Amino acid sequence: MRYELFIALRHIKARKRQTILSVAAIGIAVMILMVSQAFMAGFTQEIYQTTVANLPHVVVSPQEGEDYIHLYGNIVREVNSIEGVVASSPYLIGEASFRYRDKTANAALKGVVPPEEEAVAHVSKDVIEGDFEELAYSRRGIVIGDDLARRLGLQMGDSVEVSFPNANTLSLRVIAIYDTGTPADESLIYTSLGTAQDFYGTADVINGISLRLADFNQDREVASIIREEGYRADGWTQNNPEILQTLAIERSSNQVTLGFILLIASFGVVSTLNMVVMSKLKETGILMAMGMSRSGIRLVFLLESGILGLAGAVLGALAGTVIALSVGSYPLPEGVYGISSIPVIVRPTDVFLIITVVFLLNLIAGIYPAQRAASLDPVKAISTR
């Protein structure tokens, strides 16, 4: 064992109370960092699972200057052959006015091929009454969001009058009600593609294709491949920039706050080490007189800082992991928050990164007190009482 380490460990052992306080300060900061990081990772994944996973990852729109995609079978076949595309759903969407008794509301009417829409958007899992797939067999059926149904006073089996300028007024029956917990519940109604085409009085055309990808991070690449075919295509990150913005804002505000917490903890180490340097003036002078070099003295205090940092980081990471996992396994009341437990993810890379960064930060924080100790005048230091 190098003598610098021997002396550093002696210092640490000799002042147990200060050591415990220093390690605790760093440990608590790291613990907060760990818990927060685990929540952030869980929150991000939850956002992806609840929103991005159900969003169309890429939306294909008609060519420039066109309102519809004609003979869409070709383009559907083409997009399905692109690597990474796992499902596609052609649709015809437009605005419509819904009237039931004395209540009216405007919403989007989306005509889809139910099994294909199901493969892309997983509508069925949000259906609270009825069956989404029944749209395939019911030519005059609609699947409506629970908020819009409530606003119009609609129940399962009720028929609603759908109209719009230049459209053919139809009477459509509610065959299912869904609840996604998003604004779509009040603004989007599904029907079959054929019904929508009847309503808008079009031929067998569509005005969009939703795609589902194996990896939703590939959205821009797939969209650019489709654009090369002359169609307009946008990934979910282009259609929903607010999701990425929300995550980026959350992540950066989180990181700034945590950075400050770590900085404060590191300043705690600097001040503790400064006190140690002051309390060890005489001893440092004696060690110099006994033949210890200035670089050796510097290394002793750097090692102390590093050891305190490492101990705090490891203990804090351990405590943070335990707390995060405990919070994550705590069951939330069903149906209140839409999730069964607080989403938490402890990633080994995060743990390793946090421990490394805290250790390095403490080594850096130790430079000033270590340098101060190393530049002591041994004569003055020895005569300190």
Place this chain on the structure above:
Amino acid sequence: MPETIVEIKKVTKIYTLGANKIYALNKVSAKIEKGDFVTIMGSSGSGKSTLLNMLGCLDLPTSGKVLINNTDLSNLDDDGLTSLRRNNIGFIFQQFNLIQTLTAVENVEIPMIFNGASPQKRRKRALKLLQKAQLPPEYAHHKPNELSGGQQQRVAIARALANNPPILLADEPTGNLDTKTGHGVMELLRELNQAGTTVIVVTHDPRMEEYSRTTIRLQDGEIVNEDT
């Protein structure tokens, strides 16, 4: 012809206090021969501790030269001074200056650790040195605050001998001891000197002169006479 182990040539040390310049040493020259027992005497503020710090490579002169074993201190950088100090000089202080968190034997081991001695070797030598310094063996694993003043000074002497230095510097080694214990410590230094170590003692106690062969008297930073 006797070999010179320490030589100081026109050494001046000036401390600046505000606008005032204080001459702690003023053009002091002296030679100390190998194997000599020297007392540096003088009243408080005469410059004797300043001189001792320079001989111990802990301080450098404002002007003049200090040569230890023919090595000019002014030619050495910080590491060079540390190395010279580690291999040539053993320090004994009035306040003993033991490290309170270490046991007696660990204190003696410290200079050997700096020299890279193995744990077994340094422990064996430290115990032998404590025995040589006449510390009862049962106190070897006690911490300094569990030892009497005389015992602490014996540990400090054992520590000063750790790397077998040719020069032993003692700053008022009996200052904190009663007369009997003080004489015991001086006897020990005499024995070490007889075994070949050059001993340089700073003291203001005239009774210590009986142990030395050479006395350097300092007054107001100047040597007033050198008796051999």
